[in-house]
Amino acid sequence: MKRHCFAIVFLVLLFTLMAFNFPIVDKVKAVEFNDGSVHYYANGSFSFEQDIIVTGNTTLVIANATIRFVQTRNNQYGIELSGSASGDPRLEVRNSTFTSTRSFEVSLFDASSAFVNNLNFTGSTSSSIKLYGNASLTALDSRLAFVYCYDYSRSSAVGCRQALFFVYDYSFANISGSTFDRVQVYDYGKASVSLCTVSYAIRAEDMAEIMVTASSLLGEIYSGQNSSVSLDDINLYQFKVRCYNNGNITVFSAASTPSKYPGEFWLDGSAQISLDNCSLTDAIYRVKGNSTLEVKNSLLGSSIFYCYNFSETKFSDSYADWLIEALQQSKVNASNSDLNVVSAEDDSSIYLDNCQVGRFRCYESAEVLVLNSNAEEVLVELMSVNQTFHGFSEGYRDSVGLSAVGLNATFLNTSIETGWSFRFLGSSNITFYDSKLRNLDLFDDSKVYLWNTSYTAVNVRDNAEVVVWSYLMVRVIDYFGRPVEGVNLTVTVPASYEYGVSDENGEAVFQLFERNVNASGDFPVETYVLTIVFDGSSYSYDVVLEGSKTFVYTVASPWWYFYMFYGLGVCAVVVAGAVIVWFFKRKRASKG
Numbered sequence: 001m002k003r004h005c006f007a008i009v010f011l012v013l014l015f016t017l018m019a020f021n022f023p024i025v026d027k028v029k030a031v032e033f034n035d036g037s038v039h040y041y042a043n044g045s046f047s048f049e050q051d052i053i054v055t056g057n058t059t060l061v062i063a064n065a066t067i068r069f070v071q072t073r074n075n076q077y078g079i080e081l082s083g084s085a086s087g088d089p090r091l092e093v094r095n096s097t098f099t100s101t102r103s104f105e106v107s108l109f110d111a112s113s114a115f116v117n118n119l120n121f122t123g124s125t126s127s128s129i130k131l132y133g134n135a136s137l138t139a140l141d142s143r144l145a146f147v148y149c150y151d152y153s154r155s156s157a158v159g160c161r162q163a164l165f166f167v168y169d170y171s172f173a174n175i176s177g178s179t180f181d182r183v184q185v186y187d188y189g190k191a192s193v194s195l196c197t198v199s200y201a202i203r204a205e206d207m208a209e210i211m212v213t214a215s216s217l218l219g220e221i222y223s224g225q226n227s228s229v230s231l232d233d234i235n236l237y238q239f240k241v242r243c244y245n246n247g248n249i250t251v252f253s254a255a256s257t258p259s260k261y262p263g264e265f266w267l268d269g270s271a272q273i274s275l276d277n278c279s280l281t282d283a284i285y286r287v288k289g290n291s292t293l294e295v296k297n298s299l300l301g302s303s304i305f306y307c308y309n310f311s312e313t314k315f316s317d318s319y320a321d322w323l324i325e326a327l328q329q330s331k332v333n334a335s336n337s338d339l340n341v342v343s344a345e346d347d348s349s350i351y352l353d354n355c356q357v358g359r360f361r362c363y364e365s366a367e368v369l370v371l372n373s374n375a376e377e378v379l380v381e382l383m384s385v386n387q388t389f390h391g392f393s394e395g396y397r398d399s400v401g402l403s404a405v406g407l408n409a410t411f412l413n414t415s416i417e418t419g420w421s422f423r424f425l426g427s428s429n430i431t432f433y434d435s436k437l438r439n440l441d442l443f444d445d446s447k448v449y450l451w452n453t454s455y456t457a458v459n460v461r462d463n464a465e466v467v468v469w470s471y472l473m474v475r476v477i478d479y480f481g482r483p484v485e486g487v488n489l490t491v492t493v494p495a496s497y498e499y500g501v502s503d504e505n506g507e508a509v510f511q512l513f514e515r516n517v518n519a520s521g522d523f524p525v526e527t528y529v530l531t532i533v534f535d536g537s538s539y540s541y542d543v544v545l546e547g548s549k550t551f552v553y554t555v556a557s558p559w560w561y562f563y564m565f566y567g568l569g570v571c572a573v574v575v576a577g578a579v580i581v582w583f584f585k586r587k588r589a590s591k592g
């Protein structure tokens with residue numbers, strides 16, 4: 001009875017193992033090579049229903065052969081090389097094919113190595129070569145499917161195709177002259193790609209590094225978790241560039257091939273992308289979350305830039321067509337660049353220095369600083385904003401208007417030629433320096449300060465006012481037109497005075513209040529009195545300011561100036577006479 005029970009239990013266990021397809025059911029003893037010699041599979045087709053294991057200081061050579069793995073499940077059999085104290089095994093493959101209807105693995109452990117030339121993986125598309133622990137692979141002109149590098153291993157591929165490379169754990173992959181689908185690098189791994197075509201993705205994560213040169217990229221380019229991707233001399237087609245979580249992507253000398261779908265650049269989480277000497281077209285750029293996009297010496301056509309969440313976008317010596325929009329407290333900084341449409345809102349800021357702008361738009365509470373720049377069309381609708389415009393618009397030709405409520409702004413060297421009007425309402429507080437205006441309208445409690453600034457027409461209503469200040473420059477020279485330094489100067493008006501001393505150029509500049517304009521009228525200041533004290537004498541002149549002016553005063557030269565010139569004249573006559581007498585004496589002596 002007990003024997004029957006044991007038999008029943010054994011059969012139940014056996015059928016259970018078979019039902020779950022445990023390896024113990026079909027495990028067949030492997031083909032092992034471990035004697036330290038060279039073994040061959042050559043010039044034929046070989047089928048295996050077991051593993052091929054190479055250990056010790058043994059070399060397995062497969063040449064002009066087909067290796068077929070007959071399997072009932074994926075990765076049931078394969079080739080395994082494992083280094084040990086007795087030596088490091090080596091696999092050499094030439095002009096051969098590895099095939100199976102199910103996926104299989106070629107595994108290299110420790111310091112084992114493989115050299116393959118014209119190896120083709122066929123059958124299952126998910127077969128792989130895996131490297132562990134300082135193992136190395138060199139592949140030439142091969143079709144490899146998946147290649148995995150772990151634990152300080154190294155792989156090199158030249159002229160390969162239809163491969164996918166995955167690099168982990170301080171490993172390194174060097175790929176050149178190849179066409180493959182994907183390179184993904186993780187965990188301090190590195191990959192170098194040159195003269196390649198990548199048809200699906202380049203990805204770097206977790207402190208990884210990828211360098212790509214002289215290659216064509218399609219699909220996704222990704223850098224995240226403190227990783228970096230460097231692209232140099234590349235062509236992009238139907239691309240999506242993703243940079244997240246302190247990732248870094250640098251792109252140098254890149255060009256894009258137009259396609260049906262626009263390219264994309266995404267930055268978020270303190271990421272950084274730099275474009276230098278690039279020529280890209282049809283792309284959308286989204287910069288978010290403290291990220292930075294930097295564009296240098298580049299031509300970006302038909303592109304749209306959206307900047308969000310404290311991000312920053314920088315342009316220098318570049319051209320950007322279409323739209324650049326700053327939102328949600330982001331920044332746009334541009335210098336020596338040609339931009340089509342620039343727009344700011346939501347507490348964002350724009351800084352333009354020596355730029356050409358097609359259309360310039362500001363809304364809500366944006367902050368703007370414009371230096372020495374030109375635009376064809378400007379629209380500003382702002383509330384309670386701090387702004388500085390320097391050299392903004394000299395040479396504007398199109399109609400431009402600025403209407404603001406509660407604006408706080410400073411304009412420097414702004415020359416308004418035709419079609420302009422400024423309209424300030426609420427409690428606006430505006431200052432113009434060294435500028436030229438046309439129409440100026442003030443309402444409510446607005447106040448405008450004009451420093452060395454002229455205007456054509458001014459309209460002041462309610463409690464608004466215009467305060468005009470002008471410059472009086474005094475130049476002191478002597479009879480010979482030379483500047484006189486150290487002359488004491490005083491400009492006075494009842495209850496007010498200003499002191500000055502001429503500098504080495506004989507000049508002193510006074511900033512003087514000229515007039516106040518309000519709803520009641522125009523109230524110029526009384527006449528100023530300029531007093532010049534020189535050589536113990538004092539001279540006074542009345543000065544009426546109607547805009548900045550220059551006053552030139554000539555002082556007497558010191559007494560010895562004239563005697564010095566008289567003496568020089570007498571000396572010149574004496575010398576000339578002596579020369580003439582000497583000349584005639586010598587001539588007479590020569591005749592005698």
